Amino acid sequence: MSDGPAIELTGLTKRYGQVTGVDRLSLAVRSGEVFGFLGPNGAGKTTTLRCLIGLLRPSEGRVRVLGLDPLTDHRRVAPHLGYLPGELRFYPELSGAETLDLLSALQGAAVPRRRELCDRLGLTHAILTRPVGGYSRGMKQKLGLVQAMQHDPRLVVLDEPTEGLDPLVQETFFALLREAAAAGRTVLLSSHILPEVQRTCGRVAIIRDGRLVTVQSVAGLREARARRIRLAFVDGKGARSLGGAERWTPRWHGDRVELLVPPSEVVGALRDLLGLPVADVTVEEAGLDEAFLDLYRTGKTEDRP
């Protein structure tokens, strides 16, 4: 098993009949990274994750997980891989403990962390002996997290991991991620929740329509985030045309207007705008969530034909 990247995707493409779920995606996640995977609904996140863990066969391209092909080398990869699916399905008649036993047999690994994880996530003996069919959503999610990490895998792939967890349990989950990173484990976290990614991940990939929009450090994304320019007009005279600055898709609130402008273009935008009857102007950094939303909406994909 290699010391190279924990995950390496080269031109990964997955088609479902006429629909292309993932389109020529290339990406490398280094060992020891906590890596965020973001994108709007239908972007191709789950499809990518399923190809990674060997549940789906790519239509084209190459997938390497810990240096191995997750389909043909499944038995060698499985003990080192933990996966929390976005939609958990358990056998309802099995107890929590039986479910964990079944899944560890499939992983083909010992479970040195099961007890500790159950304790920390509040899965008591009483809960673990009950049939999973009677579990609440949060309890199922906790069981999903335990099975993904019970064998202390080198790579943990998590699809929407905090879904259904209360804030206290989320804190425990974030602590688990920090510890995993400190212990040199690699984590791939697919999420819609921007602050969650901001808090936990060093780098993040954003995909849209199955294609890569960007891979950046969270710190880099912050620096590149748009500036918000707010203007008020003299005597409430809303200049309904902003001339060249119209290209920033102005949002009007009565006679005030707001624009999101990339940092490198703020000075030019102000030049255009200050020719108008402006009474007041403020410029501030947009939130990180807006930086992401901007990329979701308008970011060019990296490998357009």
Ligand SMILES: Nc1ncnc2c1ncn2[C@@H]1O[C@H](COP(=O)(O)OP(=O)(O)OP(=O)(O)O)[C@@H](O)[C@H]1O
């Ligand atoms: N089994 C399938 N059959 C047909 N099309 C599919 C199938 N699974 C996914 N798709 C399509 O592939 C594309 C990517 O879907 P995917 O579930 O990977 O996106 P996602 O980013 O995980 O979305 P979400 O955030 O909504 O879960 C979508 O257009 C989806 O409709």
